[in-house]
Amino acid sequence: MGTGPVKRRVTQDDVARAANVSRSTVSLVINGRAEGQIPEETRRRVLEAVRELGYAPNVAARMLAQGSNRLIGVFTYQQRFPFETHDFLYPFLLGIERQAAVEDYNLLLFTRAPKGGRRSVFQDGVNVLGMADGAVLMGSLTDRDELRQLVAEERPFVYVGRRDVPGCAFDWVSSDYRSGAREAASYLLAHGHRSICFTGIYFTEEPYRDRLTGCMEAVAEVPGAALHIIPDHVLDDAEAMYRFITDRDATALVCTGSRILARLIERLAPFGVAIPEDLSVVALSDEGGEFPLGLQPAHVRLNSVQVGAEAVRLLVERIEGRRKEPKSVLVPCALVPGNTVATINRSDHAWSS
């Protein structure tokens, strides 16, 4: 409970005394509202006192008084904060940071965890986002009512990743997973593939559903083409997966991430599956990733960094009152051809006779 015996902080009052003006004057100068109000000479005196005493505004007080801090909150529904590179949220954070710097905002990372349960913006019934001007939310959120509640509080926020909550409109930014996935599948179809596998998890969340939808759309346009969804439990069993693929005469695979892709390749290798001769693969990911054997995975670049940046841009628009209506942004993806897709020739293909 040790209430910090931190030396009493320097306040505007202290500055005012030192500069021999009133506190209001100090506030005016500090907030740049000195134009035509306070003459240069006074301004200088105040600023000097500020620097001499080492004054710094109190975040809480500022927030309380008028609600702005130039602080952007970042909240993640993941257990831990997505600093780890291998976390799929990491590139978003990268973009958020970059754009925050551009927009001249500081970042408030809500690392404080709840005692035991799942992460929530409401801790002990308190909306922790309250310390920031607005917040970027991300990660997979199980309880949609939380979003409703959040909207009701009318504090600006942007969700990274499309989230569809009926009767509840808010800002979000997402990669255009659907178009991206469609493009990936089309690319494979254009190379002659007709039986394509698809890996994907968390189908309850929009971004994952969108990936599937995109693929299905592309496949539906080509007569005789089929898409096969690899069930989760199969992904963990190398042999089951090999069976799954060969049983369906599949010659291609769309992967939702480059890490999954790496695992798949690794696991299929013992069965003599060569990429791309036996199996063509396209990933949906931010980067190609590093692969053995000189493989440069064909992939649809998701531009997650840009998504994070866009989220901040939207948020700042809202915070600064330049926009009132909810808005959503789809960041386009880009196909990056690698060397993991081959033109199919069914006559001499290993398992498609």
Next chain:
Amino acid sequence: MGTGPVKRRVTQDDVARAANVSRSTVSLVINGRAEGQIPEETRRRVLEAVRELGYAPNVAARMLAQGSNRLIGVFTYQQRFPFETHDFLYPFLLGIERQAAVEDYNLLLFTRAPKGGRRSVFQDGVNVLGMADGAVLMGSLTDRDELRQLVAEERPFVYVGRRDVPGCAFDWVSSDYRSGAREAASYLLAHGHRSICFTGIYFTEEPYRDRLTGCMEAVAEVPGAALHIIPDHVLDDAEAMYRFITDRDATALVCTGSRILARLIERLAPFGVAIPEDLSVVALSDEGGEFPLGLQPAHVRLNSVQVGAEAVRLLVERIEGRRKEPKSVLVPCALVPGNTVATINRSDHAWSS
């Protein structure tokens, strides 16, 4: 300036009116100080009103009232924030985040950049660190007076990386680069190497000087052993480097980072330098890194993540008044043998006849 159109929220006053008690009573009940103060019946009435009106405390007000905002500032003297994985500050940030969660503090990242000049804690004459309860500083700082000024302000802070400012004591945490480097060199010496190269940059900063010092200490203990510092400009020129090494009959190399090591190996390969047959290498780094040819670099693990965590621990001690005296911590390193160090046999070595 768009004042946030945040909807007026339910306050304790509202609850008090509804429960027909005073606001203080509400506060007491909510903060659990009702023991022996407020009878059960009243307590129940208040809590009911709370839940009925959907009251939620205002974080900012709460922080303001009790004087701490449970905020740890993070400031870096690097141009950009070390989110990028390849940034050498990145692991520190990882540790900081982790420990902040443990200590139940949020993180305030000072991403706001100065208009043009070099980064400084003082922006517009305001010490931005004041917004947090305390701060962790890192990165290479050119202006040591800034640290003096900071100490004078008596605001809690911890520097990541040893910084030696005469007549100015403050908290810092660092990997024990010196012992680590000594261990690296000793390891090579124990394998029979007598002519060892050393790469290192930024010698003006303590952590880099310490690396060199450690190596020199180890070499000095073995008669006939020599340490050769590779000048910066040589590092960029593959052929010059090859010459540098062979001219000195060097059979081993101590590298300050695993990325540098990767570059070196890559550049020496065209000259037919085999690792570890021709050249043994030890890196000072957090991880071995990913290398081709199945190389697992021998390295001295710096435990930077732990350094970051330790910094936060120190800081919180100070913030919460559990410690008054300056304190510094050296986090021990650990030698991780890989497969990049060979026992030297000068008779059949390529260039050491």
Next chain:
DNA sequence: CGCACCAACTAACGCGCGTTAGAAAGGGGG
């Protein structure tokens, strides 16, 4: 002289809450 006006400031309020001195009510003993 009287009035209007301006520049340069300040007093004072309110943001929502934690905290504490102390008021009010009730009860019991002398």
Next chain:
DNA sequence: CCCCCTTTCTAACGCGCGTTAGTTGGTGCG
């Protein structure tokens, strides 16, 4: 009836700040 104690509650301050109505002292104009 007075005094004192306990229980139950409240008034009021302060946290640090943004904002606005208003005050002060001076100048110009009729």
